[in-house]
Amino acid sequence: MKNIIIISILIMFNGASIIGVTCAEDTKAVMPDRVISKSEVELRLTMRKLWESNTTLMRNYIVAEIKDHKDVEEAREKLLKNAGDLGVSIQPYYGYWARAALTGFLKKDVALTSEVIKAAKRGKKKDMDWAKKKWYANAFLLAGFLSIPNNQDMKDLKDMLYKHLDLVMGEIEAMLGEDGAKDLDYYERDRAHMLMFSDVLTDGIIEQFPYKFKE
Numbered sequence: 001m002k003n004i005i006i007i008s009i010l011i012m013f014n015g016a017s018i019i020g021v022t023c024a025e026d027t028k029a030v031m032p033d034r035v036i037s038k039s040e041v042e043l044r045l046t047m048r049k050l051w052e053s054n055t056t057l058m059r060n061y062i063v064a065e066i067k068d069h070k071d072v073e074e075a076r077e078k079l080l081k082n083a084g085d086l087g088v089s090i091q092p093y094y095g096y097w098a099r100a101a102l103t104g105f106l107k108k109d110v111a112l113t114s115e116v117i118k119a120a121k122r123g124k125k126k127d128m129d130w131a132k133k134k135w136y137a138n139a140f141l142l143a144g145f146l147s148i149p150n151n152q153d154m155k156d157l158k159d160m161l162y163k164h165l166d167l168v169m170g171e172i173e174a175m176l177g178e179d180g181a182k183d184l185d186y187y188e189r190d191r192a193h194m195l196m197f198s199d200v201l202t203d204g205i206i207e208q209f210p211y212k213f214k215e
Helices: 038-067 072-094 096-122 125-146 154-176 180-208
Strands: none
Touching (some): 038 072, 038 096, 038 180, 072 180, 096 125, 125 154
């Protein structure tokens, strides 16, 4: 990756006996192509925090929906607020329309996740299949939206978002089956996956707007 500083030192030795370390004239060091700026680090950390929060808040919401907790509305509102915060995070680069679009896709995801959970609780395969079809369709559209700036590959984004939904579905099924260990495993895998997803989005922004990350 462009953001990784690579330092390679090649040392050539002359003579049969050398005391200490002697560098030959041919010794070369490959200097880093650029220094990672403070603004770049700040964006990466902000994006990671928001996407990691999304996975945690989603888990809390799933628990509340499945267990019919009285705080289910509060859990939903926190997740919707996170959707708004993620929209705000891209506004400085892509404008208000992009902020509104991303927020809309993520709020739709919350509504569709609720449909999936309710269908799973009822055990109706037909309802489940239809709910999942709409769920994945929204992820497909989100991938298309995120690839509009042409700094991301549509298929890669789609695959990452589909895997995210696969893992969330795993959480839902594990919770319904009261398998705590499997449930936690799916959550941890999803959390790590979405941190990677966050980095991919961040890399795309930095690549497209390098002048915004000079300091």
